[in-house]
Amino acid sequence: MPKDHGIGASQKRREDVRFLTGRGRYTDDINLPGQAHACFVRSQVAHGRLNGVDTAAAAAMPGVIRVFTGADFEGVGGLPCGWQVTDRHGQPMQEPGHPVLAQGKVRHVGDPIAVVVAETFEQARDAAEMVDVDITELDPVIDMKAALADGAPKVHDDLSSNLCYDWGFVEDNRAAVDEAIRNAHHVTTLELVNNRLVPNAMEPRVAVGDYNFATDDSTLYTTSQNPHVIRLLMGAFVLGIPEHKLRVVAPDVGGGFGSKIFHYAEEAFCTFAAKQLRRPVKWTCQRSESFITDAHGRDHVTKIELALDKEGHFQAIRTETYANMGAYLSTFAPSVPTWLHGTLMAGNYKTPLIYVNVKAVFTNTVPVDAYRGAGRPEATFQLERVIDKAAREMGIDPVEIRRRNFITEFPYATPVAVEYDTGDYHATLDKLLEIADVAGFDKRRAESAKRGKLRGLGLNCYIEACGIAPSQLVGQLGARAGLYESATVRVNATGGLVVMTGSHSHGQGHETSFAQVVADMIGIDENMVEIVHGDTANTPMGMGTYGSRSLAVGGSAMVRATEKIIAKAKKIAAHLMEASPDDIELKDGRFSVAGTDKSVAWGDVTLAAYVPHNYPLEEIEPGLEETAFYDPSNFTYPAGAYACEVEVDPDTGKVTICSFAAADDFGNIVNPMIVDGQVHGGLGQGIGQALLEGAAYDESGQLLTGSYMDYAMPRAGDLPSFTIDHSCQTPCTHNPLGVKGCGEAGAIGSPPAVVNAVVDALQRAGHSNVTHIDMPLTPSRVWAAMQG
Amino acid sequence: MSKIHVTTTVNGDPVEFLCEASESLLDVLRDRLSLTGSKEGCGTGDCGACSVTVGGRLVCSCLVLGAEVEGRSVETIEGMAEGETLHPLQRMFIKHAALQCGICTPGILVAAKSLLERNPDPTEEEVRYWLAGNLCRCTGYDKIIRAVLAAAAEMREAS
Ligand code: FES
Ligand code: FES
Numbered sequence: 001m002p003k004d005h006g007i008g009a010s011q012k013r014r015e016d017v018r019f020l021t022g023r024g025r026y027t028d029d030i031n032l033p034g035q036a037h038a039c040f041v042r043s044q045v046a047h048g049r050l051n052g053v054d055t056a057a058a059a060a061m062p063g064v065i066r067v068f069t070g071a072d073f074e075g076v077g078g079l080p081c082g083w084q085v086t087d088r089h090g091q092p093m094q095e096p097g098h099p100v101l102a103q104g105k106v107r108h109v110g111d112p113i114a115v116v117v118a119e120t121f122e123q124a125r126d127a128a129e130m131v132d133v134d135i136t137e138l139d140p141v142i143d144m145k146a147a148l149a150d151g152a153p154k155v156h157d158d159l160s161s162n163l164c165y166d167w168g169f170v171e172d173n174r175a176a177v178d179e180a181i182r183n184a185h186h187v188t189t190l191e192l193v194n195n196r197l198v199p200n201a202m203e204p205r206v207a208v209g210d211y212n213f214a215t216d217d218s219t220l221y222t223t224s225q226n227p228h229v230i231r232l233l234m235g236a237f238v239l240g241i242p243e244h245k246l247r248v249v250a251p252d253v254g255g256g257f258g259s260k261i262f263h264y265a266e267e268a269f270c271t272f273a274a275k276q277l278r279r280p281v282k283w284t285c286q287r288s289e290s291f292i293t294d295a296h297g298r299d300h301v302t303k304i305e306l307a308l309d310k311e312g313h314f315q316a317i318r319t320e321t322y323a324n325m326g327a328y329l330s331t332f333a334p335s336v337p338t339w340l341h342g343t344l345m346a347g348n349y350k351t352p353l354i355y356v357n358v359k360a361v362f363t364n365t366v367p368v369d370a371y372r373g374a375g376r377p378e379a380t381f382q383l384e385r386v387i388d389k390a391a392r393e394m395g396i397d398p399v400e401i402r403r404r405n406f407i408t409e410f411p412y413a414t415p416v417a418v419e420y421d422t423g424d425y426h427a428t429l430d431k432l433l434e435i436a437d438v439a440g441f442d443k444r445r446a447e448s449a450k451r452g453k454l455r456g457l458g459l460n461c462y463i464e465a466c467g468i469a470p471s472q473l474v475g476q477l478g479a480r481a482g483l484y485e486s487a488t489v490r491v492n493a494t495g496g497l498v499v500m501t502g503s504h505s506h507g508q509g510h511e512t513s514f515a516q517v518v519a520d521m522i523g524i525d526e527n528m529v530e531i532v533h534g535d536t537a538n539t540p541m542g543m544g545t546y547g548s549r550s551l552a553v554g555g556s557a558m559v560r561a562t563e564k565i566i567a568k569a570k571k572i573a574a575h576l577m578e579a580s581p582d583d584i585e586l587k588d589g590r591f592s593v594a595g596t597d598k599s600v601a602w603g604d605v606t607l608a609a610y611v612p613h614n615y616p617l618e619e620i621e622p623g624l625e626e627t628a629f630y631d632p633s634n635f636t637y638p639a640g641a642y643a644c645e646v647e648v649d650p651d652t653g654k655v656t657i658c659s660f661a662a663a664d665d666f667g668n669i670v671n672p673m674i675v676d677g678q679v680h681g682g683l684g685q686g687i688g689q690a691l692l693e694g695a696a697y698d699e700s701g702q703l704l705t706g707s708y709m710d711y712a713m714p715r716a717g718d719l720p721s722f723t724i725d726h727s728c729q730t731p732c733t734h735n736p737l738g739v740k741g742c743g744e745a746g747a748i749g750s751p752p753a754v755v756n757a758v759v760d761a762l763q764r765a766g767h768s769n770v771t772h773i774d775m776p777l778t779p780s781r782v783w784a785a786m787q788g
Numbered sequence: 789m790s791k792i793h794v795t796t797t798v799n800g801d802p803v804e805f806l807c808e809a810s811e812s813l814l815d816v817l818r819d820r821l822s823l824t825g826s827k828e829g830c831g832t833g834d835c836g837a838c839s840v841t842v843g844g845r846l847v848c849s850c851l852v853l854g855a856e857v858e859g860r861s862v863e864t865i866e867g868m869a870e871g872e873t874l875h876p877l878q879r880m881f882i883k884h885a886a887l888q889c890g891i892c893t894p895g896i897l898v899a900a901k902s903l904l905e906r907n908p909d910p911t912e913e914e915v916r917y918w919l920a921g922n923l924c925r926c927t928g929y930d931k932i933i934r935a936v937l938a939a940a941a942e943m944r945e946a947s
Pocket of ligand 1: 828833851
């Protein structure tokens with residue numbers, strides 16, 4: 001029986017009514033009295049020396065309040081990078097400055113040079129056209145390998161080269177891995193590209209800065225996944241505003257997918273300019289602008305080698321990856337190709353020896369940072385692709401070769417520094433074979449063939465590390481932040497609760513699922529619980545939402561805070577019933593004394609807490625409000641198996657997804673309906689990556705895919721209905737909810753399934769030379785592959 | 789430059805406003821009439837977040853001038869529910885959780901309503917193609933399609 005309330009129930013999302021009726025309040029819906037509008041003047045060249053910016057003509061345009069340039073920001077800090085990676089030789093990465101507005105040089109198309117603030121956006125935009133920028137164009141570096149060649153132009157003159165770091169993981173394993181590959185029975189090698197993506201949350205970024213001179217308080221309204229992080233980074237590192245004088249509000253946010261984690265120049269600008277001008281300053285990103293300013297994702301070029309013994313057991317893996325950082329280090333960029341990627345190279349398999357090498361490279365392109373999955377899709381893609389290739393080369397069934405190598409005993413310490421707490425990879429694979437009706441594939445393939453179509457089946461497994469992250473561990477790995485989460489549970493006198501969380505919801509439905517958890521613990525109706533998030537003024541310091549961490553880490557903080565509430569409430573109840581706190585039981589919102597018929601209601605206790613006439617004041621304080629910070633002891637490890645069936649049109653190379661099935665193990669599940677949606681969304685983005693999306697630069701550094709006319713987003717007609725299942729559940733062993741996180745799985749697990757399916761279709765049709773096609777699998781690429 | 793005076797109907801209410809000749813209907817709705825339910829996802833007619841109907845016809849309000857709606861009738865997401873009674877599409881979107889961040893949702897609902905007015909019994913494929921002009925980055929469309937089909941079924945039964 002499906003549950004109808006509490007943990008495990010598919011509660012309807014309470015946030016939906018406001019969104020469905022046009023009553024959401026997103027940042028762009030906020031307009032403050034006296035607000036001025038900002039328009040950025042951006043570099044139109046990829047690389048150039050900035051000789052001067054003449055703002056006189058612009059300043060004289062109607063409605064212009066002020067024109068800002070880099071000179072205004074000379075005394076201001078640069079945008080900080082939140083993660084320092086140490087290279088193979090024990091040296092810190094090369095870390096360039098990242099000015100709010102360009103200083104001396106421009107380094108990518110879109111790099112901000114000046115900002116016009118005017119009475120209206122149209123006036124600001126017209127005046128921005130009049131800003132005269134004097135730039136001497138320099139040769140850009142766009143291709144990563146060219147950027148590392150001797151004598152290549154340098155993106156940052158003060159660095160020794162365009163190499164940010166050369167990372168080896170685990171460096172001590174290198175010789176043993178080389179040796180194992182040299183001596184292996186069989187080595188499968190695959191070179192591939194993990195295509196560069198533009199996140200494209202449907203809500204463009206917006207920032208509104210406000211300043212109150214009477215109190216010296218600054219407020220920033222921004223489209224962020226983590227308002228506290230922005231407050232800390234912008235306040236402490238850029239503008240020098242202490243946290244108690246800076247409030248950051250991220251109201252309803254229209255999707256993030258990673259791109260709204262980072263601290264961007266426009267946020268600092270609007271906060272700064274509001275103080276300078278004593279007026280609110282608003283900036284709304286145009287879509288064409290978001291393509292050249294939002295941090296992009298992926299962009300890895302990889303060679304992977306898999307060594308196998310004659311039974312197909314994996315012996316060793318060696319990878320070499322070039323990872324594009326773009327022109328500057330975005331907030332968490334260095335961590336993505338390293339700690340979020342190298343640590344997942346074991347996948348679901350018992351490979352004893354692994355060595356991962358990553359060279360992070362500066363180029364004259366938009367910065368690259370975390371995008372849904374962040375490093376883990378890149379790891380999964382190469383591993384699951386090379387396994388498929390190896391299976392084919394060795395004549396082993398792709399399901400069988402995976403089974404032969406599955407990790408089956410837990411906890412399991414991989415050779416790449418993580419310890420999987422729990423999992424059952426055979427179970428998700430079995431479930432997948434069932435829901436995807438793999439047994440019926442041959443019949444469907446014959447039907448496709450009758451219609452002249454080439455059908456293929458691709459499947460793969462995946463594992464990810466979520467619930468980011470144990471603070472001390474990530475501190476050792478170079479994180480400049482802790483990655484705990486927080487919650488304050490405030491119980492009101494009449495029994496209702498407000499839960500203030502440091503997590504942020506921008507589509508994940510926290511207002512519903514978080515309330516289910518707290519209500520379930522106390523045994524009250526969900527409607528008695530309100531979830532507050534997104535405003536640093538009324539939530540405890542939290543690290544926000546990304547890395548599928550909100551329920552695993554933020555939810556755990558909420559559980560801990562609620563446990564404290566319950567413990568205190570039991571003491572109050574014990575006093576009211578003249579019993580010992582140890583004998584008090586809480587069930588369905590009533591406290592009772594074990595073994596008696598004495599009981600008091602939840603509301604009686606909460607009222608006593610705030611009207612403490614009959615109350616143990618000598619033992620406990622009045623009131624009922626508790627805060628907890630939860631720092632996880634490990635990552636969580638969601639895992640699963642995905643299958644995709646495609647039809648390829650042999651005449652055009654067009655790929656149609658016929659079906660897609662996903663069997664995931666997310667541990668315990670609070671709201672299955674919300675989890676379904678998270679998986680669907682991830683699948684949409686993963687299939688988009690595999691078939692449609694790809695950011696392309698020309699050699700001069702112009703983004704060729706800078707609009708929806710050129711960058712192919714998945715549309716309703718491009719995607720199938722999904723078949724998904726998350727009934728295989730091995731609860732996480734180290735957080736109180738036993739949950740693992742589900743937000744990124746779909747994006748991580750689906751690209752290899754699609755590519756495996758297309759290669760399978762072509763192989764079965766006799767194109768035995770086609771062992772790989774780089775994403776996106778556009779008709780022209782697939783057609784070219786078929787031509788040999 | 790002098791502004792243009794426009795008299796029109798929005799969600800059944802007579803409305804007057806002044807706007808620039810170059811101002812889009814979307815900007816008029818959002819900035820002059822405080823109807824912020826319609827969203828701008830691109831400003832170029834490629835995402836459908838700004839979908840409204842003008843004279844019963846589905847349009848991207850970012851591509852229509854405010855001045856063009858003189859004497860016409862404009863319907864936006866704010867007019868979809870009757871008071872607090874949600875439209876069947878809105879109810880089905882809740883039932884199927886056919887939205888996540890909600891930013892694309894107003895446009896998708898307006899577009900879906902327009903589809904069902906023309907075709908009360910669409911196939912899945914017809915729904916997918918009709919909504920192909922509306923980008924959603926969160927949901928993978930699966931539940932949106934199911935919700936529209938469910939609403940269509942319910943509306944057919946009711947009529
Ligand atoms: S905003 Fe009008 S179609 Fe995108
Ligand atoms: S629900 Fe977020 S874009 Fe559709």
